[in-house]
Amino acid sequence: MPAIEGWFTIDDEPVLLGNRCTSCRTVYFPKASFFCRNPDCDGEEFEEARLSRRGKIWSYTDAQYQPPSPFIAPPGDYQPFAHAAVELAEEQMVILGQVASGFGVADLEVGQEVELIVEELYSDDEHDYLVYKWKPAGAERDGVRA
Amino acid sequence: MSDVVVAGVGMHPWGKWGRNFVEYGVVAARAALQDAGIAWRDVQFVAGADTMRNGYPGYVSGATFAQALGWTGARVSSSYAACASGSTALESARAEILAGRCDVALVVGADTTPKGFLAPNAGDRPDDPDWLRFRLLGATNPTYFALYARRRMALYGATEADFAQVRAKNARHGLENPNARYRKDFSVDDVLASAMVADPLRLLEICATSDGGAAVILTSADWAKRHGVADRVKVRAISTVTPTFPQTVIEMPNFSTDSGVAFSADAVTPFKAAIAQGAYEESGIGPEDLSLAEVYDLSSALELDWYEDIGLCKAGEAERLLHDGDTEIGGRIPVNASGGLACFGEAVPAQALAQVCELTWQLRGQAGARQVEGATVGITANQGLFGHGSSVLLST
Structure with missing residues (x-):
């Protein structure tokens, strides 16, 4: 289930759900x-x-140290992950997200095209909680460029 | 407009002392009173800069400090504006003086901080973007600093060595500052050898969280003259402007920028530049008139952005200014002669006041080994969460 309700879809081609002023x-x-x-x-x-x-x-970075609570780290040794701030041309805005697991800063550059995916953020006994992430467009999983 | 004078300044040294923030504030306040030669009972207005990490006393800091100094019936205010809290408190004190409601005001900010990353207070708050950015993204403050640093590399060809050089400069500046927490000489190689925290920023390039306290006494110029108080340093401007929509640079703790669909961002002054512009417009003083600047180097790379935002050079030229030695003490326009946040770490409600303390000492010629010769005009610049920022312009 989504880690937060109503922010994104979780189908095969997920999208972020924003809203638009009708005026x-x-x-x-x-x-x-x-x-x-x-x-x-x-x-x-x-x-x-x-x-x-x-x-x-628009820009990117990573988290080499585990972020503090309320971030929930997956079990086991901490694995650094990347962030990307991504410009959407039609909406003329920049949106910050994590980068898909398996991709680090070495796989990223400013101006590179990325696409939205959803991945597990954390889990408990009842559910896997999903969040949106950015993935280099056209790349295979696990950091290998197509 | 009549002048408002900085009659006294004082600080409790920055560090990780682990004591109550009130103690730091009172030490700083007493130092400022002594510096001004003004008795506590002569203070008519107390402006506190709040801390969010020290329980209820932190939320009513004006009253907390007034009580600790001994109730005298002075009027109080307490301000919170994230990293700009100190300047907002300063502005409330100045406004009281300019309105003719008082002649002598004390401004105090102090903080006791936890170790490590600044994080939200405990408890689930899914409506609070500051809580959500940690939960959903694991985005810390350095995440945002690093986005700006990487962007600077992509736009202007800045390098990790450029950023490290900023840190090395500030380390040299802070060596002789008795109020600085970190007084150690770091070379560019030392900086580049420190652990990566948020690529491309390393441990030595990201400001720590510190304990500390700072205080400023403001008086009306008339009162200073009547009472023989030093009136050399005057407040020329305090800018506490908000961003202007659409804000197109992603800011802490947001998930996104504003959309430029309905409103072109081209006509809008970016926030950090607008902060300084507000101070220049109020004072009629321009960047060409400055003797020195104290800017908010939350990261090494951010200091370079500030060179451009406060008008020391054009966009993309900050690295040249740095390499030419212009921003080193002895250069054309020294930046962070105090050592900056690099040498202090951040004690949030005290930090903007600490910048004002440094400028005051510099403009009086009392900065010792870090003195900027002949300093007559100085500016501060700072920025925090949720659309807060400030710039204070002082001159002799």
Whole structure:
């Protein structure tokens, strides 16, 4: 199940679920609630926006040390993972996410095309909790470029 | 507008002392009072900069410090604005003086910090983006600093050695600063040999969290003159502007930038530049007039961004400024003569006030081995979570 409700779909071609002000068309992710944040817009109604599945890396980094709680580390030795901030052309915004497991900073560059996937973030006795991640477009899993 | 004077400054040395933050604040406040030659009973207004990590006393810091110094019936305020809390408290004190409601104000910020990464307070808060970014992304503050650093490398060809050189410069600057926590000479090679934390930033390039306290006494110019208080250093501007929509640089603790769909970002001044611009506009002083700057080097690479944001050079030229020695003490425009956050670590509510303390000592010619010769004008710049930032401009 998703680690957070309503932020993304978990089908074969997952998308981020934002919303769009019906007055000024500004897109929000995570979804805006109640009021549009464009200072010139008094919009209060939003429609769901399925964001572009692909974008280009604005910048990237990694987490060589385990982040503190409320991050939940997978069991076993800590495995560093990467982050990417990704520009979506149509939405004209940048969205931060983890990078798919198996891909490190050596696999990434600014301007590179990535696509959205969902992967396990953590699990407990009842569920696997999923989160969206960015994966180099067209790459095979485990860090091998196609 | 009548002048507001920095009559006194004081600090409790930065470190990891593990004691109550109130102690650091009172030590700093007493040092500032002594520096100004002003009695505690003469203070009419106390402005506290809050800490979020020390329970209720931290949320009402103005009253906490006033009580610790001994209740005198002074009016109080408490401000929280993340890393800009100290400047926001300073601004509330200045506003009281400019409004003619008081002549003497004490501003205090102090913090006691946990070890390691700054993290959210305990408890589940799925509506709080600061909690969510740790839970869903494992995104710490250095994650964001590193995104900016990598972006700088891609845009301008900056290198890891450039970033390390910033750290080495600040290490030299801080060596003789008695209030600095880290007073050790680090070479570029030392920096590059430290552990990678968030690629491309290494342990020595990311600011630590520290305990510390800083205090500033502001008075009206008239009061200073009547009471024979030193009035050499004047507050020319305090800028505490917000970002302008659409904010197109991803900021802590956000998951995204604003969308530029409805509103072109091209006409908008980026946030960090707008912070300094606010101070320049209020004072009528420009970057060409500066003697020195204290900027928020949360990371080594961020210091280079600030050179451009406060107008010391054009975009993409910060590395040249660094390599030319312009920002070293003795250079054209020394930056972080105090040693900066690199040598202090961050004591959040005290840090913006510590920047003001440093400028004050520099403008009085009291900075000892790190003195910038003939300093007459200085600017601070800082930035924190949730759209907070500040810039304070002082001159003789």
